[in-house]
Amino acid sequence: MSPGTAPPVVPRGGGREAITRAARESFAERGYHGTSIRDIARGAGLSLSALYHWHAGKQDLLAAVIEESTAEYFGRCDEALREAGDDPAARLGALVRATVEYRVSRQVESTIAASEWRNLEPAHRERLAEMRSAASRLWADLVDDGVARGVFRCEHPDDARRAVIASCNAIAQWFEPDGGLGVPELVERYTAIARRIVDCR
Template identity: 75%
Template structure:
């Protein structure tokens, strides 16, 4: 019988998280077993269950971690800006694009596996999603109120900008023809056109 590789005790949770992230991304939630994750992490089932009592608990933890990190990046980006709506919108776009590029796997899991969360977990984590959405909604509403954004349908504009930025995780290849800095600049321009910015 092949023995499992020795994993430092403190690294167990990280090993499980990394393994689950890779396998969920490759096979999907329903195509992955707890045994698959434990084997990939080099741990026993009992070690996995020490950290996560179920596969559902593990999925919820991954989605929560991803959503929380995204919200924190957006919030930090806005704190660095003044009160000019166009600059703040560019900051949100930058935070989103940079997150989608650096966390492509996490982004894919959060988007594709949300439907596989239990109702209880979806309701619990929906607060984080709504908090991130409010950052965008409040910003665009402020720009409209100040007359610098002229979009007739602010919520549709918000959805369009977010969808465009989120889709980057599906097609962007680091090291290709477009640098990350160029991508951020390009999508900032696109966002300002969508909200009909009048400088």
């Protein structure tokens, strides 16, 4: 900053949140490549200098949006499993419920994480892949435990796990809040589907 130049005006509180919200909305509407850093600053009601106070650029913002989404999903799953106890069938239902509820309540974030992942630079992708792997391990450990204890009888646990995750994740792509299907019913349906896939008896 040159002598006599005033520092960027950064709003008290909400600055980072406003920027992240604007980035999320712009990525969802225009895609990563269709979004400019000026679009995000304008959407947040900030100057470019104020935006750069929080983030180095558009790539960092994409990583931040995906990181926040992944962390929230992982947190919900972790909490659901803690509350479910030790029974594999109950834990499967809890994990399905957490995933379905997240995909419904965070459709925009889920879509961005899925569609814009390829646009992350290697350093961001490598770091965030570790978070994704941790969430996947929750499912893998659950299915493996159910098989080991004879509660799940699927012959191919890895394929079963992938099928359950894919079906739940896809909800973000098609769910319509006004489509006549409520979240509790959706959870019930997908829990039944998951139980059939893992052959829960």
